[in-house]
Amino acid sequence: MSRFLLTALCLVPLSAAAQAGPLRLRLDTGEAEAALAILDARAGGAVPDSLWTRLEATEGFTRLVAREQSLRRTLSLDDMRAYLGNDSIVARRQQFRRTLEAWRQLPVADAGARALAYLPAGTTLDATIYLLVKPRTNSFVFDVRGRPAIMLYLDPDVAAPAFANTVAHELHHIGLGAACRVAPDTLFADTTQAAAAAREWLSAFGEGLAMLAAAGGPTVHPHQTSPAADRERWDRDMADAPDQMREVERFFLGVLDGKTAGDSVTAAGMEFFGVQGPWYTVGYRMWSTVERRFGRARVVADACHPARLLLDYNQTVAGTPSAPHWSADFSQRLAALLAQRP
Numbered sequence: 001m002s003r004f005l006l007t008a009l010c011l012v013p014l015s016a017a018a019q020a021g022p023l024r025l026r027l028d029t030g031e032a033e034a035a036l037a038i039l040d041a042r043a044g045g046a047v048p049d050s051l052w053t054r055l056e057a058t059e060g061f062t063r064l065v066a067r068e069q070s071l072r073r074t075l076s077l078d079d080m081r082a083y084l085g086n087d088s089i090v091a092r093r094q095q096f097r098r099t100l101e102a103w104r105q106l107p108v109a110d111a112g113a114r115a116l117a118y119l120p121a122g123t124t125l126d127a128t129i130y131l132l133v134k135p136r137t138n139s140f141v142f143d144v145r146g147r148p149a150i151m152l153y154l155d156p157d158v159a160a161p162a163f164a165n166t167v168a169h170e171l172h173h174i175g176l177g178a179a180c181r182v183a184p185d186t187l188f189a190d191t192t193q194a195a196a197a198a199r200e201w202l203s204a205f206g207e208g209l210a211m212l213a214a215a216g217g218p219t220v221h222p223h224q225t226s227p228a229a230d231r232e233r234w235d236r237d238m239a240d241a242p243d244q245m246r247e248v249e250r251f252f253l254g255v256l257d258g259k260t261a262g263d264s265v266t267a268a269g270m271e272f273f274g275v276q277g278p279w280y281t282v283g284y285r286m287w288s289t290v291e292r293r294f295g296r297a298r299v300v301a302d303a304c305h306p307a308r309l310l311l312d313y314n315q316t317v318a319g320t321p322s323a324p325h326w327s328a329d330f331s332q333r334l335a336a337l338l339a340q341r342p
Contacts, residue, residue: 023112025171026128031060032100032154035133038084039093052077060130063149067142075135083135095156096133102160103131111168111214118213119175120300127174129167141170148174161225168214176206180304189339198255199337201269202306207276208283209303217296218288237281242324244278249330256333285324286313307334 034055041047055061056077068075083089112125119125127148139152150170152163180203188195211222223231237244251268254260260268272278286309291299293316302309310326311334317323326334 023109023116024124024126025108025112027104027108027131028060028128029100029104029131030058031055031064032096032131032133034058034061035080035084036093036097036100039090039096039133042085042090043093052081055080059128060132060151063130063142064132064134064151067140067149067151070142079135084133092156096154099154099156099158100131103154103163106160106164108164108167111164112171114168114216115171115175115210115213117216118172118209118296118300118303120179120303123175123179125171125175125178127171139166139170141173144174144177148177150174159225162227165214165225169210172210172213173206176209176303187340188337189341190336194256194258194261195337197261197265198252199307201252201255201265202310202337204269204272204279205283205286205306205309206303207273207279208281208285209287209299211276211280211284212287212291212299218291222284234276234281237276238285241282241285244282245324245326248272248278248282249326253330253333286310289313289316292316305338307337310334311338 034051038047038051038055041051061080065075108129116123116125127150129150129152131152131154133154137153137155139150139155142149142151150167152166158166188199212218215222215224221231223234226234251260251272254268255265273280287299290302290309290312294312298312299309302312311331314325314331317325
């Protein structure tokens with residue numbers, strides 16, 4: 001094992017996760033360490049070839065290149081030379097280093113336990129978390145069906161608790177992908193393309209469930225560890241739930257009626273991601289409301305069948321006319337999506 005891996009986070013036995021399945025997490029800081037060594041050398045003068053060879057050989061860099069190629073983009077060693085040779089990046093090397101030290105001290109296994117608490121029993125979380133110094137400042141999940149990876153930009157503006165929240169969020173996505181891997185369309189009576197597309201896009205409400213899991217429960221603000229601006233944006237968007245729900249409902253009815261099809265479905269569905277759009281906010285509202293009323297077990301039972309979540313949510317708010325809810329017509333269509341094969 002590389003000396004840049006935190007051995008204590010590999011195959012961690014967690015009593016909190018024992019009932020949900022094994023937790024196998026690696027925190028790989030090899031690429032970040034190699035990049036920081038280059039920045040230090042750059043600050044002092046020339047960078048020896050051996051440091052570039054070290055960077056290129058890291059697993060983090062290799063997988064980052066593979067991810068970019070999967071999106072038909074390129075990332076070469078020359079790109080890294082240009083990025084790490086930038087004076088503004090060299091000047092931030094101590095900020096990167098402090099961030100690395102702060103992030104690597106956090107018990108990442110605790111983030112895994114939070115994710116597992118909102119996943120079906122028997123789910124295995126097996127993933128590598130890569131901390132990366134790289135030209136693009138985005139973070140993402142990669143190769144969920146193969147060797148799941150969470151690839152995180154080493155952002156000096158992100159505090160360690162917010163980093164842990166992000167890890168828990170992304171680990172939940174990985175776990176949900178593993179738990180719901182069997183194609184559900186083999187189970188349902190309506191196997192039309194429109195019904196299949198609607199069921200697929202209903203799973204986007206998993207963003208809201210990941211927010212709930214990362215927070216640790218409905219009594220914790222999902223942006224408790226975030227900057228004030230992020231929390232304020234979230235609160236504004238949550239207050240806009242009635243309008244957001246109407247927009248999402250129109251989207252699904254358009255899909256089910258065949259008015260929105262093909263690439264138009266993808267284009268319209270992607271609009272609801274935004275920074276943290278309705279897939280997050282409306283999803284979180286439903287998951288957290290259902291948990292408060294019916295308990296976490298109902299949330300976990302709905303995790304792989306989000307159409308059932310929408311119906312459970314409507315049942316929860318039925319006695320509160322002022323609460324945003326799904327229309328009767330849409331509810332009937334959702335029930336039809338859940339009807340099993342005879």
